[in-house]
Amino acid sequence: MADKKLAFIVQRTPYKSENPKLALTHAISYQTVEILLEDGDTVTPTVCLVGDGVIACLKDQKAMETYGITSTEMHLKSALLVDLDVMVCKEDLDRFGISESMIVLDAEDMGADKKIQIVPFASIVETIKNANHVLFF
Amino acid sequence: MKLAVFVSDYRLNVDTLDRLTSAKLGIILVQNGVYHATLKENGKPSSLLGKNADYYVLMDDLETRGLGSATIDDNIKVISYGDIVDLIFNEYEKTAWL
Numbered sequence: 001m002a003d004k005k006l007a008f009i010v011q012r013t014p015y016k017s018e019n020p021k022l023a024l025t026h027a028i029s030y031q032t033v034e035i036l037l038e039d040g041d042t043v044t045p046t047v048c049l050v051g052d053g054v055i056a057c058l059k060d061q062k063a064m065e066t067y068g069i070t071s072t073e074m075h076l077k078s079a080l081l082v083d084l085d086v087m088v089c090k091e092d093l094d095r096f097g098i099s100e101s102m103i104v105l106d107a108e109d110m111g112a113d114k115k116i117q118i119v120p121f122a123s124i125v126e127t128i129k130n131a132n133h134v135l136f137f
Numbered sequence: 138m139k140l141a142v143f144v145s146d147y148r149l150n151v152d153t154l155d156r157l158t159s160a161k162l163g164i165i166l167v168q169n170g171v172y173h174a175t176l177k178e179n180g181k182p183s184s185l186l187g188k189n190a191d192y193y194v195l196m197d198d199l200e201t202r203g204l205g206s207a208t209i210d211d212n213i214k215v216i217s218y219g220d221i222v223d224l225i226f227n228e229y230e231k232t233a234w235l
Contacts, residue, residue, distance in 0.1 A: 013147050015187045016204060053146065055172065058203035063169050066197045073203065 006030070007131035009124075010053035014072040015063075021054040023047060024075040028082055034061040046085040046131070048124045053137075054092045057103040057116065059087035077107035080114040087119045087127065139163075141229035144170035144185065150214055154185065162190040163229055165221060166213070171198045174213050182210070195221065 008027045012019040027045040034043060044050045050057055056072045063071035079086055088103070128134050141158035144147040156164070164185070166174050173183040174194040186192065195235040199206060199215070206215045217223075226230060 002189065013169050016146065040144075042165040055176070055202075060205075061203040068203045071201070095178055099181065122207075 002040075003042045003044055004133070005131045006043060007134045008045060008047045009128070009134060009135060009136045010047065010049045010056060011051040013052045014056040014093050019137040020049070020053055020072050021070075021075050023135070024072075024079050025055050025137075026135070027084055028079055030084075031082055036047050045081040046087065046127050048077060048087045048089070048127060049092075050089040050121065050124060051092055054088055054096065054098065057088055058098070059102065059104045071105050076104050076116070077110055077112065080107040080116065081110050083112075086116045087124055088116055089121050089124055091121050093118065101121075138231060139229045141165055141224060141232045143167055143232065143234045144173065145234065146170060147172040147176075154188065157197070157233070162176065162188065163224065163231070164188065164190045164192050165216075165224065166192070166194040167198055168222075169202075171195060171204060175204045176197070186210070186213070193224065223228050 004029070010023045014020045020065045024047060027047050030045045032075045037043070053070040059073055059074060061071035061073040065070050076086060093103070100118065104116060106112065138159045139161040140156065140157065141163040142154060143165045145177055147169045171194050173185045174192070176183070193216045194209060194213050194216050196206065209215055
């Protein structure tokens with residue numbers, strides 16, 4: 001009976017490398033992983049967007065319309081739909097001049113209750129400290 | 138030489154660009170290079186935009202990333218894929234990709 005905490009730290013821009021999308025896909029897969037665990041064992045992932053990674057949460061991404069691919073915005077919403085904790089670094093948003101009105105804050109249109117949390121970097125450091133495994137993307 | 142340089146990433150390209158010289162320089166921002174046209178870190182525009190060049194940014198790649206053309210500076214022309222083809226064939230002799 002144990003809970004493993006995973007911290008997915010996204011620090012690169014979306015698209016081109018697709019690192020943020022890869023991190024989100026891995027984090028979302030925690031639901032599937034639990035099928036393979038012993039009874040009572042759980043995995044709790046948290047996705048943290050820091051540095052250039054905060055750009056991933058800009059809203060109105062039209063990747064499907066322009067290139068026929070799922071947008072990083074849609075991946076973020078899918079993460080909220082499966083109740084993942086998603087944190088975005090406030091200092092880095094401020095550094096880029098990105099306001100709350102410019103980013104995805106929830107996935108209510110998909111029926112998700114979870115919301116993206118804008119937090120100080122200290123909170124993300126705390127998440128890293130409390131994680132059993134830290135994965136950088 | 139008339140040189141068009143495609144900038145496709147947000148980091149690590151400025152040093153290389155500084156070493157390129159040409160009679161006419163065009164900088165075409167595509168893929169993640171479009172962030173140079175829109176993001177202002179600590180209120181400052183990208184240092185890449187300080188060169189003596191004609192600047193272009195691809196609309197499709199702006200829209201893909203959730204960026205509109207409203208925040209683009211007047212000295213950067215928002216263009217389509219068709220416009221890029223015209224630039225390559227009509228305006229520049231050589232192209233480079235960073």
